Amino acid sequence: MKVLWIFAHPEAGSLNGSLRDEGVRALREQGHEVRQSDLYAMGWKAVVDRTDVAFDDGDHGRMVVGDAQEAAYRAGTLSPDIRAEQEKLEWADTVVLHFPLWWFGPPAILKGWFDRVLVQGFAQVVTDAEGRTRRYGDGGLAGKRALVVTSVGARESSFGPRGVHGDLNGVLFPVHHGVFWYTGMRALPPFAVYGANRRFTERDFKEYADALRARLEGLESDMPLPFRYEAGGDYDDDLVLRPGVAPGRTGIDAHYEENVPSVPR
Amino acid sequence: MKVLWIFAHPEAGSLNGSLRDEGVRALREQGHEVRQSDLYAMGWKAVVDRTDVAFDDGDHGRMVVGDAQEAAYRAGTLSPDIRAEQEKLEWADTVVLHFPLWWFGPPAILKGWFDRVLVQGFAQVVTDAEGRTRRYGDGGLAGKRALVVTSVGARESSFGPRGVHGDLNGVLFPVHHGVFWYTGMRALPPFAVYGANRRFTERDFKEYADALRARLEGLESDMPLPFRYEAGGDYDDDLVLRPGVAPGRTGIDAHYEENVPSVPR
Numbered sequence: 001m002k003v004l005w006i007f008a009h010p011e012a013g014s015l016n017g018s019l020r021d022e023g024v025r026a027l028r029e030q031g032h033e034v035r036q037s038d039l040y041a042m043g044w045k046a047v048v049d050r051t052d053v054a055f056d057d058g059d060h061g062r063m064v065v066g067d068a069q070e071a072a073y074r075a076g077t078l079s080p081d082i083r084a085e086q087e088k089l090e091w092a093d094t095v096v097l098h099f100p101l102w103w104f105g106p107p108a109i110l111k112g113w114f115d116r117v118l119v120q121g122f123a124q125v126v127t128d129a130e131g132r133t134r135r136y137g138d139g140g141l142a143g144k145r146a147l148v149v150t151s152v153g154a155r156e157s158s159f160g161p162r163g164v165h166g167d168l169n170g171v172l173f174p175v176h177h178g179v180f181w182y183t184g185m186r187a188l189p190p191f192a193v194y195g196a197n198r199r200f201t202e203r204d205f206k207e208y209a210d211a212l213r214a215r216l217e218g219l220e221s222d223m224p225l226p227f228r229y230e231a232g233g234d235y236d237d238d239l240v241l242r243p244g245v246a247p248g249r250t251g252i253d254a255h256y257e258e259n260v261p262s263v264p265r
Numbered sequence: 266m267k268v269l270w271i272f273a274h275p276e277a278g279s280l281n282g283s284l285r286d287e288g289v290r291a292l293r294e295q296g297h298e299v300r301q302s303d304l305y306a307m308g309w310k311a312v313v314d315r316t317d318v319a320f321d322d323g324d325h326g327r328m329v330v331g332d333a334q335e336a337a338y339r340a341g342t343l344s345p346d347i348r349a350e351q352e353k354l355e356w357a358d359t360v361v362l363h364f365p366l367w368w369f370g371p372p373a374i375l376k377g378w379f380d381r382v383l384v385q386g387f388a389q390v391v392t393d394a395e396g397r398t399r400r401y402g403d404g405g406l407a408g409k410r411a412l413v414v415t416s417v418g419a420r421e422s423s424f425g426p427r428g429v430h431g432d433l434n435g436v437l438f439p440v441h442h443g444v445f446w447y448t449g450m451r452a453l454p455p456f457a458v459y460g461a462n463r464r465f466t467e468r469d470f471k472e473y474a475d476a477l478r479a480r481l482e483g484l485e486s487d488m489p490l491p492f493r494y495e496a497g498g499d500y501d502d503d504l505v506l507r508p509g510v511a512p513g514r515t516g517i518d519a520h521y522e523e524n525v526p527s528v529p530r
Contacts, residue, residue, distance in 0.1 A: 064462075104443030109311070161515035178430070241429075
C-alpha cells in the first residue's frame, strides 16, 4: 500500500503524536510506503482566500470560491502548497486522517485542508464522459480507502449507539460520507481513543498502540462503511432515496446499505 | 435582543455577504442591537497553537490543549483576539452563525473560532456547585439562542429527509448539538439557501432576503430543536439513554425529544 498519513495535532509529543509514530512505524514494518502531511509541522495555511487561486482582483470583482478554485486547478495556478497535497493524494491508495476530535469535528487546520485541497475538478464535481457528476462512491479519488484515527476526552459509552454525544459514526458522517465517500474514497470504521484527557500510563498507551497496529493490518481488507452509491440506482432524479429503498427511514442513517455497523475499537 | 452575527465568507460582495447585510439591517430595523464578527475581514487566526495561551515552552514540555486553554482563560492570559470574542458572546443573548457549507461543515476559519474561543471553563467543562459538569442544555452559554444561516450549491431535495447528502439537521448535528446545545445554547432550525452556485437574479435574491427577514422575526419565539437535556433524567451514569427512553432507537436522532422536525425555509 501507499499510505498518506495526515496528522493534525499541535504537539508532536502528545498522545496522538506518539500514536502517529507507532502507526507509521507499523505500516513500514508491514512493508508499506508511507508519506506524511503533518499539518502543524508544515505550518499549513488553514483558510481559503484569494492567494490560493492567484485571484486577480484588478477588475474581476468578487471571487466565486468553487469556480475560482476549479479554474486555478485547471490552469495549474493553485498555490504550491495545495498542489503538493494533491500530488500526495494522487500517489496514495490509502489515506489516514489523524486528529483529536475538537467540537465534534476535525481541528480547523484539517478542515482547511479539505477546503483548500479537495477542489472542484480534482476531488469533486468531476464529470464523466456523459456529463454526469461522479460522486458518492465515484469521483476524483475513487478506489482509495480512508480511515479516521481520532481521540476524544469522553468515555466510550458516551459515543456509543445511544450515548449522549451521538454515536461516533453519526458525528463523523460529514467526514465519512461527505468527504471520503463523496470523493470516491471508501470510509473504514474509525479508530478512536477514549478518555484521552486522563494521564496515560505506559500500559494504557501500549493497549491503544497494539489496537492501532491491529487495525492498520486490516486497512486493505476491512469492510468499509456500507454507504450507498449515488449512481447505484437507490436515488431518483431529485437525488432522493426511491420509495422502495429503506422504506420509511429518514435521516443520515438511511444512506447506509445495511444497518449502521457498530464501531470497533 | 442583543445579537452577535458571526460571518465566515471570504467575499463581502458574495451572495452571503449581501444576505448578511440584509439580516443585520433587518434586526436593527426591528429594534435589536447587533454586533458582528466578520472573521475574514478581521483576519481571524483559525489555528489553535501555543501563542493562544501564552504557553511557556521553556521547561514545561508539551502543551495539553484543553488544560492550557482553561489555565490561560482563568489567568486572563488568552490572546486578546480570543478574549474579545468571549466578551461579545457574554454580551449577546442570540448568536447567528453565517457561513457557506463547505465539505458539510463550517469553513476552517469558523471551525477555528469554535476551537479557540469556546475553551474549557468558559463555554465547556463548566461545573456547578456540586461538581457536576454543566452540558447539553446547560453550560457556560446557557439560555442563549443560536441560528445557523448557511448556503449550499445543491438543490433543496438533496438535503431533505431522504436526500443524498443526508438531511440538513443530521449534517449539522455536530454544530447544533455538539456546539450550541453542548454549551447551553438553544439551536433554532437552520436557515438555508439552496442552489447558491447558480447566478442569482434580483428576484431570487429578494425571495431569500425576504425569507431571512421573516425567520429573523422569529428569533425570540421560534421553537428550538428539541434536544434532550443531559441533566434531564434521560441519560444514565454512563451517559447512555435509559432503556425506557426512545426505546430501540440508536444514532443521533435518538437525542431529539420528539421526532426530528423538518427544516423550514
